[in-house]
Amino acid sequence: MSEQQTAMRIQGGSFLLEDAKPEDIFTLEDLSDTQQQIAQTTTEFAENEILPNIPRIESKDFAFTRALLHKAGELGLMSIDVPEQYGGLELDKVTSALVADKIAVCGSFSVAFSAHVGIGTLPLVWYGTEEQKQRYLPKLASGEWVASYALSEASSGSDAMNIRTQAVLSPDGRHYILNGEKMWISNAGMANLFTVFAKIDGEKFSAFLIEAGTPGLSVGAEEHKLGIRGSSTCPLVLSDCKVPVENLLGEAGKGHHIAFNTLNVGRYKLGSAAVGGAKIAFRNGVRYARERKAFGKPISSFGLVQQMIANSATGIFAGESAVYRVVGAIDASLAAMDKSAPNPSLETQKRIEEFAVECSILKVWCSEMLDRLVDDMLQVHGGYGYVEEFPAERSYRDSRINRIFEGTNEINRLIISGWMLKRAMQGRLALMPAIQRVMDEVMSGPVAREEQTGELAAARAMLASGKKLALFCAGVASQRFGTTLADEQEVMAALADILIEVLVLESCILRTEKMQGTRKLPVAMTRYYAAHAFGVMERAAETILSAAAEGDMLRTQMAVFRRLTKHDPENTVALGREIAAAMIDAGRYTMD
């Protein structure tokens, strides 16, 4: 492979402009023996240590949850992203995503775990001084210490740069004195080390490492939350908190790099954790449907229950396909990196940042898939779903936070379309020429539909149309709104919706093609998902076009829209039954 091709492969956002081949992408079927074994160890830990103890975790027995986190640390599950010289294993990101996926059988524990290994530990890995890393990382990698990340405040959430917490250098120059209040801090009630963001002299956005017990640092009362009730979420009060100057993390005034780069990792991991949470909720729902009888038959024999099962299974399949494709691409990019570069952490972050759009897509799509799935699985349980005795109720409550933290889905949608447009303006993504090509093509008359063959012909055709639709809509919206497009949030979000579906649908198709038709189930799920995804793309396109034009112009554009979206319908009833039958037979999400 030439260098130029490699460079193209690692370019974020390129999924819209290029047609990747099955052999270019990573799929779950490509896991190495080692990755499978680590997944298995995580599964055993989840099944044997977490699942039986959910009542204790949910009762906010933090001493117990801490001990369980420590146990996970002893198994090595917290050391995946930590370098070897600090007690870690520094394995690939796919392994790290797999652990997040398999450990996600209980929302509360999953959040405590992720907050520790992700936003709790990564800033230190990337920005810590040698002394800071030596001092803290081994304890965090082993789970002896729990970490917490404190950015949000009562009046600054998505607008993180507006924090009010202040830091002032002490007269003797040995300490920073911090004052302020943080809100919704995960793990606060059991953490030993906090990464706290504050503005030095009210302007330089910076991060500080503060050990629990430092005078002036106090943890407020536990929040009473809708879900993930067994995780600790508290405010943090800093009142003349004296932090040694050597505990400044990274450079003064550059804390925003830490905050934003950590989020990219948080977002793809949230995607994999949502897929994991979906699998356990699905298993509970399918097994209930097999056991529960109504009208003398198991309810799993009814079409409308099967439809919920098929929707849910397909959601898991699509989520897995997209998550591991993106994380595999990140690994490929990191593996090609020159490890002897002067600042490998910075280069690592740059390479991950390249996939910012994909990371946001995973965050949005997987959290919404999980929310639909837990809703359907609760519905399968009927009245039993609404009572605490069955896990469907907890899964339903626990899911909701995923659309809020790690950047709300609204913010992430704006990032997705905004980042693509920004890249295009900078000339780093050949979006404008592609838009021009599609505009010329569609405005010059009927569009010749690309001939597709094989079982996935219809899905392939929908994907090709979806990409054109995205470019067409981006073109129309840019023409209409110009530089103020970013202010049209509804239009930006609708554009993001098309981009999201393009990436996820393409990932399903490529994964299924990579299996070379050896299995019927992935083919059925890909076709089923394509029909759904195309509907989402059509609605989003209508939103954009009708907001961007009116009168004759709108009528012309709708004619183009109809040409682009012309497709043969899939029989989703038959496909849904086929998918559901396989899942009901297995009693869980299965790809066999």
Added chain:
Amino acid sequence: MRILTLVRQVPDAEETIRIREGKVDLASSKLVVDTMDEYGIEQALRFREQGLAEEVVAVGVGPTRMQDALRTALAMGADRAIHVQTEVMLDPIALSKVIADLARAEAADLIFSGGQQADWDSHALGAAVAERLNWPQATWTNALELNGSTLKGRHDTDEGSETFELPLPAVVTTQQGLNEPRYPTVPNIMRAKKKEIRAVPLEPSSATPLALVTGSEIQVKARRNKILDGKDAAAAGRQLVELLRNEARVIQ
């Protein structure tokens, strides 16, 4: 001292088993290390950690996929593994010949094998190996302690349990309650990649199964799906006794 610990692969208990062409369809099942064998691996590792054994060798007999099970044993902590390669399904008696030959070649002092062999449920493998080697055996053990070359322990009997004592070399079969097998930790999984799995092709003449499986059938248990709501505890209790006695017929 060297311990051989046998590893067998069975379908995951969580899995739905299917029959294809008169056989259990292993190709579509997720295969795991037989839980009974995990107790043996764990016990061997504990003896080594207590300084009572020098080496723990995991042994598997079967097709290529057996390597997955051996890798699990290595990741748990076994020092090395031997994979005797064969596509032939050996019955416990034929298999015992392979194990006994290997035990002599490796100069083993102790052999662990799962008590039951989840796929055949024959309980015969350990006994057959002991017989071929003319070693003592202890079956169904649930407690073990090693003093020099004397092994003390406890095992289940129909009425309760017995304690026993025997000299090494010996064959010991294991079961639930003996210990709590460890998970392979991530560092150990990484270390296991460097450990040896020696592949030895099985000579066709050295072990020939005489008993052959000619067909399989799966017994499907239909659930009754009866839920007693228990709002009136006494009535629910009476109803339960009534159901257990007259419908399930499990009490008299």
